[in-house]
Each structure stands twice: as structure tokens, then as C-alpha cells.
Amino acid sequence: MTYLRRYWPFGAVAVLALLPYAGVGIPGVFDGPLNSPGTLQLLALCLLFGGLATGYDLLFGRTGLLSFGQALFVALGAYGADVLITKAGLPLALAAPAAILLGTTVAAAIGAIALRVTGIAFAMVTLAFAQVGAILAARDAWGLTGGDEGLALDVSGLPSGLVGVVNTYKLYWVSLAYLVIVMIVVRRTVSSPTGRVLAGLRDDERRVGVLGLNPYAFKLFAFVLAGALAAAGGVVHLLLVQGADPKIAGSELTLSLLVMVVLGGPGTRYGPLLGGVLYTYLDYRLTHVAGGLPGPLKQPLFVLGVIFILAVYFFPGGIAQLRLRALRRTL
Amino acid sequence: MSTVVLLAVTGLGLSALYFLIASGLSLVFGLADVLNFAHGWFLTVGAYAAYWATPKVGFAGGVVAGVLAGAGVAALVELVMIRPLYKRTIAQVLVTVGLSLAGVALFQALFSPDARIFPSPKWTQQVVGFLGARVPVKSLLLIAGAVVVLAALLAFLRWTRYGLIIRAGVENREMVTALGIDVRKAFTLVFAIGGAAAGLAGALGGVYFESVSPTGGASLLIFAFIVVVIGGMGSITGSAVAAVAVGLLQQFVNYYGSAGAGDVCAVALLAIVLLTRRQARQA
Structure with missing residues (x-):
């Protein structure tokens, strides 16, 4: 029984x-x-957003930072790699690390400024910075981003195994690998001494300060790590949809990450993953199936927004908490 | 010279729009600690109400309809959705985020996602001579609207009993409650005032952009956030000054620099203000 409890994630990954x-x-x-x-593509997107939501939860659920800037780092990963491959002709093996490095550096710079304020002001400042990214992407800055239509990926720069519909299953594996890496990084961070400080910051920041630790440095660490994970996710998204467009830089992406985390259960191990998978699946299914539904139900965001609002009132712990409660009742 | 006057007037028109949105946001945040993501949706509600009413009762009636719709929806949202979550700041933010997503989607379903042409009266689309430049009437209309709202808000806060309660509540809410005054009634009032200003911004913004769209409010909201942070939360005068600075900066840089550079400059201004303000406080 204990073996099952300990090793089931390996089985799940294998399946x-x-x-x-x-x-x-x-x-x-x-x-x-x-x-x-088609199904593998949808599953790959679900896993990718599961990973992105888990990375975002490192800020929201684990450290208690409400950042509205996460989309910027996803966009830096996606656009960064796209520009390096399509415009500069670099191979993926160079472009991907460079894009992730770019996202990490920008996260460090923005975090250093934004973390000078706390709470709601921090949320607003990160939102404003992310908006710069959205504007640059949509306005075709320096002729690099392709404006509103986005920048299609020049697939001749990719390894041939990652190109074409027949190879969708390899991209699916890339998404799965990304998710596994994010889960391991977040798990390791959270269970390390640093992770305990982050939890302390979430619960009572002044207390951490009184203990002689520097809250600013730890928050910046969480912000930069989450930014790096987001940029890596951006690269995976670029490969999956073979291009980058301004939607990935917009505040809607950050808001949907927030919805995923809250629906799944902030600060839990598998909650954000569940939320991300469920949200992405519902968003896709409601868009493609809802043709016959009446009125506002046709809009996936209406349905998801309403579910989200109800979740905040009636199950603030998210899906993960619901399951725990049900388990406790049966035991 | 005439270019500078024209840019100044259109920039101030933009400032006026920002101020109308930011004043409500700032008051709501200052008093109730609610970061209201749905505020942009209040603007959209006002814009569509004006769009609907203008052909029936004329432009003035349309503006009134927009203001009433904004105020009504805002008060309702406060009573039904925000009040049960009193003191749970993050949950309140989350609910307004959900409302902004669902609200925009609702309008997309009801009125189609595409922008519609606003039935603005002919006289608002003309230009008049002003200090040697030909400036659009719609910018002057927005500036006039914002100046009236600014004056009315300041007078309300300065000379009425509720204004006094709001000012005191922004300073120290616990103290006001301890004196036996129900601050929560003031919350609803502040939401309604903010909603009314947003509704006015929606109606006048419809004239300014000559169209209404479900996502129109959300894109303006981010600059209103910037204005609120620069101006200092809870301060109406601060919002007005910050709105003028951001609007003018944006308009001039967008004209003399490349398109979009002005928007980036507004964010840069925010970063500078944050950095220097912190140092000033430490000194």
C-alpha cells in the first residue's frame, strides 16, 4: 500500500x-x-497548461504572490525561440536555451522592481509590465514579432522528427517531459528549506523578516524560478502550435493560469496540474462542441468564468481539496 | 505649434478617459481594498447601454442611461458578490477576475464579438478652431466630462457627510467602524460612484472611439491601473494628475516616436515612480 502511494506517479507517467x-x-x-x-495535440496542450499552472502556483499558492505578469515570460520563451529560429536561423538546440535564459533574465529585472511593492500594488505593477510585452508583440516591434498575425515558425530549422502531423506524438512526449520536469522542480523547491521560507512568506511575511531572513531575496528567487519555468513552457507551446501570436502575451493568459490554479487548488501538489488539464480540455471542448448550446453557454469563457466564481465561494480549496474532503468522509 | 496644441488636446482627451476609470478604481481600492478587475466591464455595460438608448432618447439620454447602468451594475456587484467576501482581499480579486472574463464573454454572446459603430451625434465628429489648431470636439467633450466629474467628486468628498466618512475610511477604516459608523454602506456607495464614472467613460468613450466592443473596457483598464498606482491609491487628485501625465506622455511619444512607444513609456513612468517613491520613503 505504501509502495503504491509512493510510486504511483511513476506509473501514471508511464501510462x-x-x-x-x-x-x-x-x-x-x-x-x-x-x-x-488531433487527440494527442489536445492532450499535449492539456499537459503543457498543467505544467504552466503548476509553475504559476509556485508564486500564487506557495509564496502568496499574486502576479499578473506570468504571460510575459511564456511569451518571451515562445517569441524568443521563434525569432531566433525563424529570423536568425539558429538551430532549436541553441534557440531554446537562449529563449529560456532571456525569460529568466527579464524575470530577474522585472521582479527586482516589482517586488519593491507588495500585495495588490505588486499585482498591478506586474500587470503593467506584462502589458508592455503584449503591446510589443501586437505592434510588430522592430519587425520581429509579426504583429497581430503572430510569427509562424520556420520549421526548416527544426529537427525533422518534430515536424508534421505524423510526428505529433513526439511533441506530446515533449509536453509530458516538460510537465514532469516542472513537477519535479516545484516539488524539490517546495520541500527544500527555501520552500519552507516561501511558505512562511505566504503565511506571515513579517515573521520571516523578524527571523533575520530577507523576504525580498526569497520572493525574487521564486519569481525568477517561475519565470524560467514559464519561458520553457513558452518554447514547448511554440513547438506545439508551430508559431507564436500575441494571444500568448496577453493578460488573458495570466488570468486563465490563475483560474486553473484556483480551480485545481492553490498550494497543493497536483491541484494546479488538474486545474490546468481540466480548463484546457473544457475550453477546447466547449469551443468545438458548444455549437448547439443556447446563448451565452456557447462562450467557453462565460462557462469557465461562472464556474470559477462559484469555486471561489463554495470550494476555495479547489478540486484537490474537494477530493480530500470526500476521502475523509468515506474513511 | 498647431500640432502641439492638437496633440495636447487629444492627449488630454485620453487623460480624461483614464481619469474617469481610475477615479472609481482608486476610491474603491482606497476604501474597500478591492482591486476591481471588473471595473472595465462596468465601462462596457455603460457603453452598450448608451449604444442602446441613444437612438431612442437622444445622445444626452444615452449618456444618462450609460451612467445609470454603470452605477446600477456596480452597486449590484458589490452587494451580491463582493460583500460576502469582506476582508478576504485575494478572494475578492479572484471574483472580479472571474466576473471580467464571464462578463466579456456574455457580451460577446449577446451582441457578437465584433465592434459596433456608436450612434454618436454629428456635432461630436466635427473639429473646432482652438489656439490656432483644429481640434476634435469629442476630445473637448471628454475633457469637459472629466472636469465635471472631478469637481463633483471633490465637492462631494469635501462637503458632504458621506464624503467625510469615505475620506476617513480611506485613512483608517477600523477607527471609523469603532466610532459606530457602518463603513460597508459607504462601500456600496463608492462602488456605485465608480460604476457611474465608468459608465460615463463608456458612453463618452463610445463617441471617442466611434465604436463599442465587448473587450473595449478591458484594454483601457490596464492604463487606468497604471494611473491609480502612480497617483496613489485612494487619492482623487492624485489620479487626476497621474491621468494627465500618462495621457499626454502617451500621445506625444506615440506621435513623435514609433507607434506603441508611448504605451511603453507609460509603464516606464510607473517603474520610475515606484523606484523613486520607495527611496523617498526610506530617506
């Missing part, structure tokens, strides 16, 4: 990794069989 070999379909849930490119 997810083998999905491209499963020819069966789940009627009503996915349109095609599990190993069809």
Missing part, C-alpha cells in the same frame, strides 16, 4: 507516455482514438 500506442478511443470525451494526431 501517459504509452498513450500514443493506444489505438482505442473514449467516445464522448475525445473525437478520435487516443493515438490520433
Whole structure:
């Protein structure tokens, strides 16, 4: 029993990794069989957003920082790698680390300024900085970002194994790998001494200060680490959709990450992952299936927004907490 | 010279729009500690109300409808959604985030996602001579609206009993409560005032942009946030000064620099203010 509890994540990853070999379909849930490119693409997006939400939770749920700037770092990863590959002709193996480094550096610079204020003001300042990214992306800054249409990825710079619909399963593995890396990094950070300081900052910042630790440095660390994870996610998103467009830089992306985390359960191990997967799946399904629904129900954001508001009132701990409560009741 | 006058007037028109949104945000934040992401949606509600009413009852009636719709929706949101979460600041922010997402989607479903042409009266689309420049009437209209709102707000805060309660509540809410005054009634009032200003911004913004769209409020909201932070939260005069600075800076840099540079400058101004203000406090 304890073995099961300890090692089930490995089993889950193995099952997810083998999905491209499963020819069966789940009627009503996915349109095609599990190993069809369309389904794998959707699953890959679900896993990617599960990872992005987990990375964002490092700020929101673990450190108690309400940042509205996470989209900027995702966009830096996506646009950075896209520009380096498409405009500068670099190979992916160079462009990806460079884009992640870019995202990390910008996160350090912005974090250093924004963390001078706390609470709601911090939220507003990060939102304002992220808006610069959205403006630059949408206005075709320096002729690099392609404006409103975005910048399609020049696939000739990629390894041939990552190009084309038949290779969707490899991109799915890339997403899965990203998710696993994020889960490990967040788990390691949270269970380290640094992670305990972050939890302390979330619960009572003054107390951490009184203990002789510097809250600013620890918050900056969390901000930069989350920025790096977001930039890596941006690179994966670029590969998945073969391009970058201004939507990925907009505040809507950050808001949806926030919705995912709150729906799933902030500060829990698997909550943000669940929230991210569920949100991405619902967003996709409601968009593609909802044609027959009446009125506002056709808009996925209306449905998700209402669910989110209800979640804040009626299950503030998110899905993860719900499951725990149900378990406790049965035991 | 005439270019400078024209830029100054259109920039001040933009400032006026920012001020109308920021004043409500600032008061709500100063008094109730609520960062209201749904404030941009109040503006959209006002804009659509004016869009709907103008062909029926004329432009003035449309503006009144926009103001009333903004105030009504804002008061309702405070009573139904914000009040149960009193003192849970983050949960309040989250609810307004959800409302802004769902509200925009609702309008997209009800009125289609595309922008619609605002039925603005002919006289607002003309230009008049002003200090040797030909300036658009719609900018002057916005400036006039903002000046009236600024004067009315300052007078209300200065000379009425509720104004006194709000001013005292911004300074120290616990103390006001300890004196036996129900501050929460003032919360609803502040939301309604902010909603009314946002509704006016929606109606006049419809004239200014000559269109209404479900996402119109959200894009203005971010600059209103910048204005609120620069101006100092809870301060109406601060919001007015910051709105003028941000609007003029944006307009001039966008004209003389490349497009979009002005928007970036507004954020740079915010960064500078944050950095220097902190140092001033430490000194």
C-alpha cells in the first residue's frame, strides 16, 4: 500500500507516455482514438497548461504572490525561440536555451522592481509590465514579432522528427517531459528549506523578516524560478502550435493560469496540474462542441468564468481539496 | 505649434478617459481594498447601454442611461458578490477576475464579438478652431466630462457627510467602524460612484472611439491601473494628475516616436515612480 502511494506517479507517467500506442478511443470525451494526431495535440496542450499552472502556483499558492505578469515570460520563451529560429536561423538546440535564459533574465529585472511593492500594488505593477510585452508583440516591434498575425515558425530549422502531423506524438512526449520536469522542480523547491521560507512568506511575511531572513531575496528567487519555468513552457507551446501570436502575451493568459490554479487548488501538489488539464480540455471542448448550446453557454469563457466564481465561494480549496474532503468522509 | 496644441488636446482627451476609470478604481481600492478587475466591464455595460438608448432618447439620454447602468451594475456587484467576501482581499480579486472574463464573454454572446459603430451625434465628429489648431470636439467633450466629474467628486468628498466618512475610511477604516459608523454602506456607495464614472467613460468613450466592443473596457483598464498606482491609491487628485501625465506622455511619444512607444513609456513612468517613491520613503 505504501509502495503504491509512493510510486504511483511513476506509473501514471508511464501510462501517459504509452498513450500514443493506444489505438482505442473514449467516445464522448475525445473525437478520435487516443493515438490520433488531433487527440494527442489536445492532450499535449492539456499537459503543457498543467505544467504552466503548476509553475504559476509556485508564486500564487506557495509564496502568496499574486502576479499578473506570468504571460510575459511564456511569451518571451515562445517569441524568443521563434525569432531566433525563424529570423536568425539558429538551430532549436541553441534557440531554446537562449529563449529560456532571456525569460529568466527579464524575470530577474522585472521582479527586482516589482517586488519593491507588495500585495495588490505588486499585482498591478506586474500587470503593467506584462502589458508592455503584449503591446510589443501586437505592434510588430522592430519587425520581429509579426504583429497581430503572430510569427509562424520556420520549421526548416527544426529537427525533422518534430515536424508534421505524423510526428505529433513526439511533441506530446515533449509536453509530458516538460510537465514532469516542472513537477519535479516545484516539488524539490517546495520541500527544500527555501520552500519552507516561501511558505512562511505566504503565511506571515513579517515573521520571516523578524527571523533575520530577507523576504525580498526569497520572493525574487521564486519569481525568477517561475519565470524560467514559464519561458520553457513558452518554447514547448511554440513547438506545439508551430508559431507564436500575441494571444500568448496577453493578460488573458495570466488570468486563465490563475483560474486553473484556483480551480485545481492553490498550494497543493497536483491541484494546479488538474486545474490546468481540466480548463484546457473544457475550453477546447466547449469551443468545438458548444455549437448547439443556447446563448451565452456557447462562450467557453462565460462557462469557465461562472464556474470559477462559484469555486471561489463554495470550494476555495479547489478540486484537490474537494477530493480530500470526500476521502475523509468515506474513511 | 498647431500640432502641439492638437496633440495636447487629444492627449488630454485620453487623460480624461483614464481619469474617469481610475477615479472609481482608486476610491474603491482606497476604501474597500478591492482591486476591481471588473471595473472595465462596468465601462462596457455603460457603453452598450448608451449604444442602446441613444437612438431612442437622444445622445444626452444615452449618456444618462450609460451612467445609470454603470452605477446600477456596480452597486449590484458589490452587494451580491463582493460583500460576502469582506476582508478576504485575494478572494475578492479572484471574483472580479472571474466576473471580467464571464462578463466579456456574455457580451460577446449577446451582441457578437465584433465592434459596433456608436450612434454618436454629428456635432461630436466635427473639429473646432482652438489656439490656432483644429481640434476634435469629442476630445473637448471628454475633457469637459472629466472636469465635471472631478469637481463633483471633490465637492462631494469635501462637503458632504458621506464624503467625510469615505475620506476617513480611506485613512483608517477600523477607527471609523469603532466610532459606530457602518463603513460597508459607504462601500456600496463608492462602488456605485465608480460604476457611474465608468459608465460615463463608456458612453463618452463610445463617441471617442466611434465604436463599442465587448473587450473595449478591458484594454483601457490596464492604463487606468497604471494611473491609480502612480497617483496613489485612494487619492482623487492624485489620479487626476497621474491621468494627465500618462495621457499626454502617451500621445506625444506615440506621435513623435514609433507607434506603441508611448504605451511603453507609460509603464516606464510607473517603474520610475515606484523606484523613486520607495527611496523617498526610506530617506
